[in-house]
Amino acid sequence: MSWLRAASAGTRLLANRSSVGGRRGAMGAAGSGMGNNTSTSLGNSATTPVKQIQETISDNCVVIFSKTSCSYCTMAKKIFHDMNVNYKVVELDMHEYGNQFQDALHKMTGERTVPRIFVNGTFIGGATDTHRLHKEGKLLPLVHQCYLTKSKRKEVEH
Numbered sequence: 001m002s003w004l005r006a007a008s009a010g011t012r013l014l015a016n017r018s019s020v021g022g023r024r025g026a027m028g029a030a031g032s033g034m035g036n037n038t039s040t041s042l043g044n045s046a047t048t049p050v051k052q053i054q055e056t057i058s059d060n061c062v063v064i065f066s067k068t069s070c071s072y073c074t075m076a077k078k079i080f081h082d083m084n085v086n087y088k089v090v091e092l093d094m095h096e097y098g099n100q101f102q103d104a105l106h107k108m109t110g111e112r113t114v115p116r117i118f119v120n121g122t123f124i125g126g127a128t129d130t131h132r133l134h135k136e137g138k139l140l141p142l143v144h145q146c147y148l149t150k151s152k153r154k155e156v157e158h
């Protein structure tokens with residue numbers, strides 16, 4: 001297919017601002033339906049898997065690369081769900097290019113396992129790491145920081 005055609009990654013860095021809205025308190029949970037949206041651009045545009053992952057993690061404060069059959073992944077989703085935080089899920093086992101994305105995630109994070117979780121554009125780990133961050137009270141501040149930054153960008157654009 002067309003991974004290797006000319007890439008246009010980066011141009012959509014600010015494209016997802018509408019999901020932030022002005023609703024700082026609500027963390028987007030009411031916005032676009034609790035993040036079960038797998039209709040991502042992943043796999044559809046003319047670019048490499050790594051670039052598409054980078055684009056997805058730039059566009060979304062929380063991204064979970066997951067498999068539908070994986071209970072660790074379900075546990076990770078539940079953490080964000082219970083915090084009332086909107087998250088984007090990419091179900092690699094439902095994806096035509098899931099294997100290539102897993103390879104790319106391996107390159108980017110050092111592990112090929114699922115889940116692979118990114119907050120505010122940064123890899124935070126798998127399910128256990130995320131659970132630990134949450135228990136230590138460090139997860140919500142990371143998410144919050146992302147929403148604050150996106151709100152500021154939005155103000156600048158207005």
Ligand SMILES: N[C@@H](CCC(=O)N[C@@H](CS)C(=O)NCC(=O)O)C(=O)O
Nearest residue numbers: 070072112113114115126127128129
């Ligand atoms: N400690 C890791 C464990 C991750 C792990 O072992 N994941 C398994 C599934 S639960 C995996 O990815 N196996 C290989 C695969 O599905 O491709 C975490 O919490 O995320």
Ligand code: FES
Nearest residue numbers: 069070071072073
């Ligand atoms: S918990 Fe078994 S595949 Fe993840």
